[in-house]
Each structure stands twice: as structure tokens, then as C-alpha cells.
Amino acid sequence: MRILCAVDEKPYSEYAIRETARMALNTWANVTILGVHHDSALMKRASGRDADLVETLRRYRELFLTHFQESGSPYDTKRCGYEFMMLANGAWEDLYLCRSSMKELKVRLRAGNMSKAILAEAEEDESDLIVIGCDHDRGCIWAHEAALPKKVVNGASCSALVVTARKKIKSILCCLDQQSVSQETLEMVNQMVTIHKARLKIVGLSKGKELKPDVDKSMQFILDYYLAREITPSISIVDTSELESFLAQESEQALIALVMGKKSLLSKTLSKKKVDKLVEASRSSVLILR
Amino acid sequence: MIKVLVPVEADLASSIALRYACQLAELIEAEIQTINVKASSSEEYPVGTGWVRHTWEKTMLREAEDDVRQLIRAERAHCPTLGEPMIMLGDRDDEILKELQSGSYGLFLEGTIPTFSSSYFTKRLQSHLYQTMPCPFIMVKNLMPLNRALLILRDGVDLHRLIQTSTDTLKKAPLPLDLFYLKFQDKGNGDPEKEQLKVAEDLLGEQGWVVEKSEVIYGQPQELAERFEDYGLLVTVLDRSLKKGTPLQEFLVATLAPILLFWQ
Numbered sequence: 001m002r003i004l005c006a007v008d009e010k011p012y013s014e015y016a017i018r019e020t021a022r023m024a025l026n027t028w029a030n031v032t033i034l035g036v037h038h039d040s041a042l043m044k045r046a047s048g049r050d051a052d053l054v055e056t057l058r059r060y061r062e063l064f065l066t067h068f069q070e071s072g073s074p075y076d077t078k079r080c081g082y083e084f085m086m087l088a089n090g091a092w093e094d095l096y097l098c099r100s101s102m103k104e105l106k107v108r109l110r111a112g113n114m115s116k117a118i119l120a121e122a123e124e125d126e127s128d129l130i131v132i133g134c135d136h137d138r139g140c141i142w143a144h145e146a147a148l149p150k151k152v153v154n155g156a157s158c159s160a161l162v163v164t165a166r167k168k169i170k171s172i173l174c175c176l177d178q179q180s181v182s183q184e185t186l187e188m189v190n191q192m193v194t195i196h197k198a199r200l201k202i203v204g205l206s207k208g209k210e211l212k213p214d215v216d217k218s219m220q221f222i223l224d225y226y227l228a229r230e231i232t233p234s235i236s237i238v239d240t241s242e243l244e245s246f247l248a249q250e251s252e253q254a255l256i257a258l259v260m261g262k263k264s265l266l267s268k269t270l271s272k273k274k275v276d277k278l279v280e281a282s283r284s285s286v287l288i289l290r
Numbered sequence: 291m292i293k294v295l296v297p298v299e300a301d302l303a304s305s306i307a308l309r310y311a312c313q314l315a316e317l318i319e320a321e322i323q324t325i326n327v328k329a330s331s332s333e334e335y336p337v338g339t340g341w342v343r344h345t346w347e348k349t350m351l352r353e354a355e356d357d358v359r360q361l362i363r364a365e366r367a368h369c370p371t372l373g374e375p376m377i378m379l380g381d382r383d384d385e386i387l388k389e390l391q392s393g394s395y396g397l398f399l400e401g402t403i404p405t406f407s408s409s410y411f412t413k414r415l416q417s418h419l420y421q422t423m424p425c426p427f428i429m430v431k432n433l434m435p436l437n438r439a440l441l442i443l444r445d446g447v448d449l450h451r452l453i454q455t456s457t458d459t460l461k462k463a464p465l466p467l468d469l470f471y472l473k474f475q476d477k478g479n480g481d482p483e484k485e486q487l488k489v490a491e492d493l494l495g496e497q498g499w500v501v502e503k504s505e506v507i508y509g510q511p512q513e514l515a516e517r518f519e520d521y522g523l524l525v526t527v528l529d530r531s532l533k534k535g536t537p538l539q540e541f542l543v544a545t546l547a548p549i550l551l552f553w554q
Contacts, residue, residue, distance in 0.1 A: 211301075216302050220305055234431075234546040236405065237403050238405065
């Protein structure tokens with residue numbers, strides 16, 4: 001798994017780092033911390049870097065690594081020392097070896113159009129998940145590009161998590177409608193449940209009175225998947241016509257996870273504008289799973 | 291031994307109901323009888339006569355049997371005592387009611403997946419089947435671990451009936467039990483409610499039940515429903531004329547825990 005955590009120098013980004021670290025602690029993901037700066041001229045200047053942002057990024061790296069102090073870090077950089085190694089002739093020699101980290105922790109910097117920079121990095125790095133924080137008090141905005149979180153959520157081809165520092169997450173509400181939900185998606189939700197010690201609520205979408213047989217089957221599979229992992233999810237059905245009001249109500253307390261496949265009913269029901277509205281108004285974190 | 295009737299179809303709600311029934315059967319001596327009723331209304335299927343209809347009905351029954359047996363086989367992995375299902379053709383609720391009336395059942399248990407809109411749950415409670423239900427019933431909204439039950443008292447509840455029917459149904463299940471008096475309205479001093487709780491505790495004690503927590507709880511329906519989400523079973527008694535929009539109705543709709551109900 002590859003996680004891209006996009007940050008600036010604002011406090012909400014620190015929370016995104018903490019959330020990324022918590023996920024990485026459970027998944028041992030390859031992580032890139034990407035600092036983005038609005039000034040495109042920055043990279044061309046002699047220094048090539050914004051001193052404040054550089055300092056912040058280094059602090060974020062340390063903050064990230066503090067989560068691994070007790071458990072042994074897969075991100076430890078080169079560990080060098082003498083080790084006996086077998087040679088081709090069958091003899092052993094005490095050689096000075098340097099081993100690289102088991103997992104990557106990259107800290108990168110991009111400048112210019114910030115949302116485009118994040119999306120470009122996610123594409124190039126083949127990220128599975130983008131994590132960003134945002135200023136929820138002002139409608140989930142970023143300092144130098146207000147609509148950045150929404151642009152990233154809607155523009156990413158991978159999953160995206162917009163985190164908020166507001167409240168403890170008591171429950172994860174996973175909304176799906178597809179016949180086949182990928183193992184990765186289920187596992188990511190599983191990780192969120194574990195990290196937050198939250199209750200899992202699974203929501204199936206119906207169009208009209210009945211749940212579609214394929215969604216019904218899918219929910220049975222998902223129920224069994226989590227029960228086997230000793231998670232007891234609760235299940236609800238929501239009609240597509242009521243989805244918006246349902247999400248608005250639930251986003252007061254629950255992390256909303258939306259499984260949005262290209263042809264899914266959920267994608268058809270929730271237009272980009274509606275997703276924007278949800279991200280903007282949600283008092284809790286929003287996870288878009290693709 | 292209590293006889294439990296569980297309607298099943300090849301769907302999620304039935305799967306949840308069956309597993310929950312099996313949890314219950316581990317706590318009390320219970321015989322689980324499953325029933326599947328395949329609709330035979332002329333709206334859904336062509337009406338024939340003589341051998342045409344007879345052959346068509348036999349085919350329908352065979353198909354229903356295959357689906358349901360498959361479900362039962364799958365659930366038997368968790369619940370080896372599950373017997374063979376009864377398969378019938380007809381109106382679902384009518385056939386279930388007939389079976390309940392003729393089969394001396396002590397409990398009816400149905401999977402009812404919660405919906406955001408309250409209409410399904412309320413309609414189900416107002417249906418002919420539920421309104422004429424001859425025994426207590428459990429509406430299983432979710433597959434919660436059956437490890438703690440909550441007996442709910444409210445204003446206007448027939449305390450003796452609530453305790454008697456609850457203990458008759460749950461027998462001497464080794465199930466930790468809490469007893470809450472719910473107040474959806476303004477706070478009072480709680481003294482009359484505490485007295486009722488004391489009476490209820492004594493009645494339960496006579497039946498061999500020990501109450502672990504006994505409290506008067508104040509709150510809004512949604513808030514209380516969320517608060518009790520961890521219970522494996524909520525138990526209360528209802529008036530048949532439960533009205534939409536009342537705090538109790540809103541609470542029952544909002545709760546995700548399975549609920550054991552019976553009519554006052």
C-alpha cells in the first residue's frame with residue numbers, strides 16, 4: 001500500500017500526518033509526505049526551497065516517526081554494521097553491511113498549482129490513498145487554495161481521506177452499492193475501524209423499497225468478512241433519494257466512507273457537487289474509496 | 291423448551307435472523323423451525339388450472355426449497371441444530387400466521403434490516419401478521435452478540451405483564467440483565483420511576499433474575515437508541531396503537547439492536 005499525505009504548514013496538516021502514521025503503523029505502508037507550496041517560482045529560485053515549509057516537513061517526518069518508537073520502525077533508514085555472510089566458496093566473512101529501510105518514507109516538495117501538484121504526485125507515485133487535512137471551521141478549506149480538498153477528492157483516481165481534528169471518531173459508516181467490493185477496500189475500512197476503535201456501520205443503497213439482490217449478496221459477504229475478523233458491523237439500508245440527508249445526519253459523528261466505483265449507483269447518486277458539499281459540511285472525516 | 295418460528299428467504303435479513311436465533315438457542319432450550327413462503331399471487335405468476343397450475347406450483351416450491359436449503363446449509367456451519375425448513379406457497383404473512391396459530395410457538399423471530407426511513411419498520415409493526423401475533427416476537431435488525439439484555443420500562447407499561455412475558459420467553463438464560471426506566475420527556479425527580487424499578491427488580495428476583503444495573507434514563511429517542519447499541523437484546527411491551535412520530539416509535543425505529551416485543 002502506498003499512502004500520499006499532502007501537507008502545508010497549517011495545523012490541520014499536522015493532524016493528517018498523525019492519521020497517516022496511525023494507518024502506517026497498522027499497514028506498514030510506503031508513505032510519501034508531500035509538501036505543497038503555492039508559489040511556482042519557488043523551485044526555480046536559487047535556494048530552491050521555502051525555508052519554513054522545509055522546516056515544517058522535517059518536523060512532520062519526526063512527528064510521523066514518533067509513532068513507531070515503541071514498535072520498531074519499518075522506516076528506519078540505513079542500518080549499518082558487521083554481519084557474517086556466506087561467501088561463494090562456502091566460507092563466512094564478517095562484512096560491513098548497510099541495509100535500507102523495509103518501507104519507504106519519502107518527504108517531497110512541489111510548488112505551483114497545489115491541487116494539481118498533489119494529483120500529479122499521486123499518479124506518479126501510484127498512490128493507493130491520499131490523506132489530507134483541512135480547516136473544517138471554515139468549510140474544509142486550505143490556506144492558499146481554498147477548494148483544494150474538494151479538488152483532490154474529486155480529481156484523484158485513487159482513494160482519498162479528508163481528515164478532521166474535530167472529534168473522536170466513534171463510528172465508521174461505510175456506504176456501498178456495488179456487487180463486488182475489493183479486498184483492499186474492505187481492508188482499508190478494517191484498518192480505520194481498528195485505528196479508531198470505532199463501531200462499523202455498513203449502509204446498502206436501495207432504489208425503491210427493496211435492496212438489489214446483488215447488493216444484498218455483497219452485504220452478506222461483507223458481513224461475513226468482518227465477522228471473521230471479530231468486528232460486528234451494524235447494517236442499514238438507505239434509499240438513494242434519502243442518501244444526502246442520511247449522510248448529513250451521520251457525518252455529525254461518523255467517519256463517512258463512500259465506496260465509489262465508476263459505474264456504481266453511489267457515483268450516480270452523489271454527483272461531484274454533492275461530494276463537495278459533504279466534504280465541506282461534514283463535521284467528521286470523509287473517506288472516498290475507489 | 292420454547293418453539294421459535296423464523297421465516298427465511300435467501301437473503302441477508304434471513305441470514306442475520308438465523309444466526310441470531312442460533313445464539314439464542316445457545317442460551318435457552320429452543321427448537322428453531324424455519325419457514326419459507328413463496329408468493330403465489332396472480333400479480334406475480336400466471337394463473338393456470340388443473341395439472342398446469344399443479345406442476346407450476348411444484349416447480350415453484352422446488353425452486354424455493356433449493357434457495358432456502360442452500361441458506362440453511364450455509365448457516366448450519368454456525369448452528370448444527372438447524373432443522374429442515376417448511377416450504378409453502380401462498381401469502382407470506384397469512385401462511386406464517388396460520389403456522390404460528392397452529393404450531394404452539396413461544397416466539398417469532400424475523401430479520402428486519404433497519405432503513406433510514408421509518409416507514410418499513412412501522413408498517414411491519416402495523417401489518418396484520420404483527421398486530422395479530424399470538425406470541426412475543428423479536429425483530430432482529432442486526433447481528434449483535436447476545437451477551438447482555440436490557441429490559442425497558444416506560445410510563446404506562448403493564449409491569450407484571452412485561453416481567454412475566456420476558457421471563458417466560460427468556461427462561462433462565464444466563465444473560466446479564468439491565469433494567470432502565472426510559473423518560474423521553476422533561477426530567478422530574480424520578481421518584482415514581484425508581485419505585486417502579488424496585489417493583490420490577492423484585493418481580494424479576496422472584497423469577498430468578500438478577501438485575502445488574504437499574505436506572506432512570508432521560509434523553510431523546512435518537513440519543514437513547516445510540517446509547518443502547520451495544521445491547522444484544524432490548525425488551526419491552528407495546529400498545530398495538532403505537533403511533534408514528536411518538537418518542538417510543540422514534541426510539542424503536544432508530545435502535546440498531548434486536549428487540550423483543552409483545553403487545554400490552
